[in-house]
Amino acid sequence: MTTSSGAVVKAQPWNDPTARPYVQVERITKSFGDFKAVDDVSLKIYKGEIFCLLGASGCGKTTLLRMLGGFETPTSGRIFIDGEDMTGVPPYERPVNMMFQSYALFPHMNVQQNVAFGLQQDRLPKAEIQQRVATMLDLVKMGEYAKRKPHQLSGGQRQRVALARSLVKRPKLLLLDEPLGALDKKLREHTQFELISLQDKLGVTFVVVTHDQEEAMTLASRIGVMNHGEIVQAGTPSEIYEFPGSKFVADFVGSVNMFEGKLIEDEPEYVRIGSPELGATIYVSHGISAPPEAIVWAAVRPEKIFMSTTAPDAGPDNVVRGAVQDIAYLGDLSIYLVRLPTGKIVRVTQPNTSRHAEAITWEQQVYLSWDATSPVVVTR
Amino acid sequence: MRTGAQLQRIGITGRGLVVALPYLWLMLFFVVPFVIVLKISFSDIDLAIPPYKPLLEWVGKNSLAIKVNFNNYAFLFTDSLYLRAFGNSIKVAFISTLLCLIIGYPMAYGIARAKAATRNVLLLLVILPFWTSLLLRVYAWIGLLKANGVINNVLLSVGIIHEPLTMLYTPFAMYVGIVYSYLPFLILPLYANLEKMDWQLLEAAEDLGCRPWQAFYKITLPLSRNGILAGSMLVFIPAVGEFVIPALLGGPNALMIGRVLWDEFFSNRAWPVASAVAILLLILLVPFMMWYQSVQARETAGAR
Secondary structure, eight states: OOOOOOOOOOOOOGTTSSSOOOOEEEEEEEETTTEEEEEEEEEETTTTTTEEOOTTTSSSHHHHHHHHTTOOSEEEEEEETTEEEETOOOOGGGEEEEOOOTOOOTTSHHHHHHHHHHHHHHOOOOHHHHHHHHHHHHTTTTEEEEEEEETGGGGHHOOOOOOOOHHOOOOOOOESSSSTTTTTHHOOOOOOOOHHHHHHHOEEEEEESSHHHHHHHHHOOOEEEEETTTEEEOOOOHHHHSSSSSSHHHHHOOEEEEEEEEEEEESSSSSEEEEEETTTEEEEOOOOOTTOOOHHHHHHHGOEEEESSSSOOOTTTEEEEEEEEEEEEEEEEEEEEETTTTOEEEEEEOOOTTTTTTOTTTOOOEEOOOOTTTEEEEEE | OOHHHHHHHHOOOOHHHHHHHHHHHHHIIIIIIHHHHHHTTOOOOOOSSSOOSSEEEEEETEEEEEOOOOOHHHHHSSHHHHHHHHHHHHHHHHHHHHHHHHHHHHHHHHHHOOOOOHHHHHHHHGGGGSSOOHHHHHHHHHHHHHHTSSHHHHHHHHHHHHSSOOTSHHHHHHHHHHHHHHHHHHHHHHHHHTTOOOTTHHHHHTTTTOOOHHHIIIIHHHTTHHHHHHHHHHHHHHHOOOOHHHHHHHHHTTHHHHHHHHIIIIIIHHHHHHHHHHHHHHHHHHHHHHHHHHHHHHHHOOOO
């Protein structure tokens, strides 16, 4: 895995205006009384994608997923899957399957019966059912547990059975509601990669709901960040991370230092922002579109800040001094909280590349600096 | 402390006392009466008070004779009345259970799927009739069902019927009474079972291609099996021996074993035969009770 993006979509159909979307959500709204759980969302998902809906709980991502599955009827708007209007079609007639967060395995049936259930419902011949169930169970490495009941399985095994059950019908679209939420961290990382390779093998389009940004980053070909029932930004994981379009996205995906300021120089090739909060000017090597005198925010990721005990060559833009207030040692990297003279706390992460590095300690005076390409300027 | 240690030495512990208490209760109020009934069932009828001969008798000065009389049991099998009464009781109990199930399952299901606040109100309504005595409630049914009762009067005044229907003192009235009285015993355990169900399973079934009624038949019904069995046993077992409802609503032709028992005991003063009937009824019901127990045990163990 060389890219941060999980799903193997070689071409980028979302950048091709002639590409036909596989799933098309058109201005969909779902209200519960006065509350709009999903508010006028439009979305195009392409064949073979893993599209992640990322957001905090209550942001409407699960409601959107349930509308794709047919469990909720949209208040307004339409849903097309593979060109067919699916808006009012009940779940049992949709070419869509769902993997539930609780897995929802039938407790009175063993693994094999659970996986075969959907195929029996379609009245396929016995021999074919048996063969497809066996193939699918082998694919998720559950072949030897075929006769076990769900309560005799571990969490990870149940997750595999649920996955097999939802994939065995070869749906056009697979919906996954927090697919890895119930697994512990080690198992989760392992399963993420398995999920990606399985998706690549079967070519099914996935829509995944998750609140875990790391999970979304690993799995997704594209991420749709949701807030208050709206998709605030959709894009590849690196687009979302490196080019957040708003304070909310910058803050929600990963951690970020946000410096409030005003444009003091606004040129097509660069801008300079004066930030009283930072106590220095920020130089950004690309133009932005914002009205003069508007309040803007410069977002700088903690790993893009250099920390040194001696003054860096550059300056005076993008350089500040501060005192280390706190250090969190995480093994692979350390997080430093640096207090600036203005009182602002800046978060810096540094990889622990050397075992015997001359460590920066508490209350030490340090210089913080960053490249002119690092800050992202957002206006809302 | 010292008394505690002393008590322990002679085998009395707090834990032992706690365990012993229910056993003592069962001993006093179940085993002892049962043994007495069993004893009477093996004795001869007598014109005396009490109306049976003792099992043990002194013959001469130093010998004690035990006289065990099996005639009472043999009699039950020679007179077809008893076997017919047993058969009829089981039939009535079976049909009543079935009717309770048909009426009670949708109710239990509805309560289990209702919102939490509504659910409590509905449950209260199910339990509410228990606040009035059973006898009063059965008498109330007489008022409803009789020839010039509420139901007939309403139907006559609306013009659906032109002469009163005969409902009271018919099997219909008896079933109405039994089903009405025992319905809560079926609804409550069934509700307790359905309430634990994960409704997402139904969504999963629909997702895999089930129509809602198929999902009910393939998921809900099998998963509520233990609740159905528990509720059915709670109706069936007491309904077999039911006396009051058939006597009040069923009329003179309702041949139920409880009725026969009553007649033998009070009208004929044939205590030994009545006891034999009671013992036979018990033997008849023990398998059902054991089945119910095992279902209960499985239910609490949580294994499905």
